[in-house]
């Protein structure tokens with residue numbers, strides 16, 4: 001008898017239609033150039049949500065697609081976990097906004113704050129609820145409107161980010177893409193490297209001064225250091241999930257990483273001795289969408305037929321917090 005394990009029934013994603021190219025940024029009077037951004041990051045353009053669109057609106061579109069592929073209705077959902085650092089409001093949570101929009105009245109819901117690693121953290125939590133029998137169907141959504149956190153005068157950060165959402169519907173079953181394992185880690189001591197200081201209890205209430213100081217913008221305190229840490233943690237996380245399941249790195253058909261910087265994957269491709277073609281990359285067209293990056297890339301790789309049945313797929317992530325980890329999936 002085949003054992004029931006955690007399976008992905010469907011995936012979905014959505015990015016807002018508005019494209020913001022590197023040339024558009026140049027024209028916004030940001031002291032940058034298409035040449036610099038492409039050479040140092042691999043990003044050509046990113047998507048930007050319209051002012052009246054919030055994170056749960058993007059999550060809603062991605063969720064509908066994932067539910068459709070999964071052949072499940074909103075009434076089947078027992079739990080909604082939303083990974084985000086840009087919820088519609090601090091309270092209620094982003095997942096509450098999404099639940100209301102979906103009319104998923106049976107579900108209980110909560111958010112996970114693990115920055116760019118959020119999708120894998122949410123998969124890890126979903127796994128526990130499914131394995132212990134509390135839930136039969138879990139909707140995991142990673143969604144961000146990063147462009148609303150940006151200081152458009154800070155060229156070291158504002159060129160990197162974009163908006164979008166990715167989703168997956170999970171259940172226990174004996175067939176379908178199987179989550180072999182998830183692995184998650186945190187390092188709060190280095191958390192201030194990637195920081196959005198304002199609006200929380202550590203800072204003063206929102207005041208004219210806090211706004212003028214730029215406390216409410218996302219800050220990359222040391223992009224160079226977080227770049228090097230990301231490369232190290234990506235490699236560790238890939239090796240951790242592959243070794244845990246008794247494989248070699250070479251057995252992985254697709255690496256679908258958090259999309260932060262093309263140069264990270266060029267370095268990883270050399271250190272892991274796997275061709276860059278095995279990294280499924282959306283960084284060029286979407287930039288860094290924090291938690292949603294690898295969820296969107298996963299869905300696009302499924303829908304364009306890149307991922308084939310029986311492929312071994314590894315999703316390594318790294319982000320603010322600091323947080324990192326990976327998932328290994330037998331498709």
Ligand code: ACO
Pocket residue numbers: 031032033036037040041116155156157159160194220222223224225226227230258259260261288318319320
């Ligand atoms: N346009 C033009 N010049 C720029 C820009 C820009 N947009 N941004 C920085 N520069 C300049 C700097 O001012 C600096 O100039 P100087 O030498 O005169 O002082 C020069 O370019 C080099 O700056 P560095 O910061 O050393 O550039 P680097 O090659 O490290 O690239 C980057 C910076 C893209 C931020 C890179 O470090 C990076 O991708 N880090 C990872 C950051 C990240 O994504 N963190 C978020 C979460 S972690 C994650 O997602 C994995």
